[in-house]
Amino acid sequence: MESIVTVNQTDIYNDWNYLHEHGETAFKEVNTTKYLAKRLREMGAPFELFDNMTGMIVTLGSGSPMIGIRSDIDALKQTYNGKMGIFHSCGHDAHMSVVLALVQYFVNNPEELKGTLKVIFQPAEETVTGAEKVIKSEKLPHLDVLYGLHVTPESEVKAKEAQPMLEAAATRTLWLTIRGKAAHAGTPQLGANVIDAFTELNEKLRSIKLKTDLPYSVTTTMVHAGESSNIVPDYGTFAIDFRTRTNELMDILQQKIFDAIDNVQKREIKIAVDGNDLSPASIPSEKANSVMRNAIERVLGKEGVVPPKPNQGGDDFHFYAYDGLASESTMLGLGCNLKPGLHIPGMTFEKSSMIDGAKIMIEAVKSTQQEFN
Template sequence: MKDIIEQMKAELWEIFDHLHRHPEISWEEWQTTKFLRRELEREGYRVRTFADCPGVVAEIGTGPFMVGVRSDMDALWQEVNGVWQPNHACGHDAHMTIVLGVAKLLRRIGYEPPGTLRFLFQPAEEKGTGALKMIEKGAVDGVSFLYGVHLRPIQEVKGGYAAPAIIHGAAQCIEGRIRGVAAHAARPHLGVNVIEVGSAIVQELGKIHLDPQVPASIKMTKFHAGEKDANTIPDYAEFALDLRAQTNEAMERLVEGLRHVINGVAAIYGADIELVERTRIVAAHPDPDAVRLMEEAIITTLGTEKCVPPVVTSGGEDFHFYSFQKPELKTTMLGLGCDLRPGLHHPNMTFRRDDLLSGVEILARVVMNTFAAYAPREENKHASVAANP
């Protein structure tokens, strides 16, 4: 298998370079969708796209047992060298290259799945809503195992190493509006200063206490109040909060604590405070069987010493909505080390490109291992290539 991947290297780099040069932000990945569809149809996959949203679902094989592999597609909107533009600073161009590489590799080695193999290219991961849209579209209907991949920063996994699961935490974005009473700055007793209300909220957030054994945080990340006049008590403010928790249960308690804080501050100051919940990401619950199969694929590809334990990270990923919404679905994400630095979402993020080839091999092996272990016996006997060619 390594020899064939090496032969595909130039093709994979061409794919990566194209995707990297043509980033598209969430829900606007239309040209990316066309490119992926064209590449998959060339390999003989049955391809489905959607009229009302970007995204690609591609299949090969038949049979009730189904294995899926998912990649995200969208880029960030960032300032890069002084220019605001779409930018693949979270590695989604690499993820697409890896997953498309798996689809191509399995065709090149003549692998015939004893069941149905489905590839899912999902939009809008950065918005936290793309996975939910793909679920709505039926993209994971019938899937038994679903695998994902995400490059890991060097602080978590070094280049040449890989983890069989990424334990993402839950994340929640909440926006708020404060309405007070305007007044002349010389008569503050006649007004309700929304800046003072916002300051009180920040102070009280620090008094929300959860189990210290479970990582969690809540912080204000945006606040705007007042206009041009410095001698007027402002009566309106907008703010945003970022909430993180390692478990879904801790996130619920964090949100409950926030509501108590808001109600208390509003009562003390006589202000009206409105909260609007935006993007929410659920915490990871990787399936033990999926993790075991991924671990076996990593060891076969890189060696036992290069397989590290599941990575616990405070970041969030909407991949975990698949198993959250469909508990029968067995999932895990490959955490691929590639000396990524200085960090995810940095506008000038870089990584060691050759490690993508290991990602292709690992995911190809986990697909074949999963079919070999779980496909019904009468289907499995028709597989033309062993799981470890």
């Protein structure tokens, strides 16, 4: 059945124009939050701000299922044409505009909302810290399903096409400090050289093998050690980036890396973990994917559905399912002829794809109860 959903195009373009020109970085989305609040008040959509944090949660409807929609709201500080600025080069301005249109739709058509809708305008996606703060705020009930969306580069999906799921890898970064014992370069046996220990560790990292056919990687991406050419260095820092297709493999890989670290800690060599940043992999959901696939079909036709394929990008959206707050989840990959790529200032996309995106997300919400009850 073809979609008969209509959305206010002028509103979407106006919202995008404002939000695009007023990008703000993680946890500083103050004017963005003000703008969203103003728009939600105009619509008569009830919302709750977070305590001491940007963003908000809108609540519409009642009963079950409990349906979540998440839009990220932050932009990136970058240099473009020789000037430093804050740019919505990841398209979160488009996500907000689409989700505002969705809220307006269900305010206008409450009878079409079966269940409760929780719309999360989430800060700080780019620093991969916002989702966990939203979860810890305890302002959200358990969600039966959570939907998100992301504009997707043209190389993967074109305008008038969409993927029912953006498949994200699990990525983790470890920040480490290594300490040894200084000595004169002429008597290295009296010291503990952190460069030697690091070299040994790096060899071990490079020989890690997982029993899987899925791709994974372990990469040392930073190393700093040594101050003087005639002293055995006793202090250094380094970082390891590692990625897997699934969260289970991430746990196994992390254990192997910690084992390797333990292995080189001997005598005076000590390694401390200063930071451990995770972005979980998407957790595939049959039900959520099928809702989203059908929604795409109703709006863009069968030919508009592009099957999911592994994606390089991570998104803190996946924390909601990873932490158990959402039973099922999926992120729509919205085609919009996006060029040349995400996180590139000056990135452009087909604005009318936001209309398609809003319709798809609305269709997904409308049909959720059927699939989930």
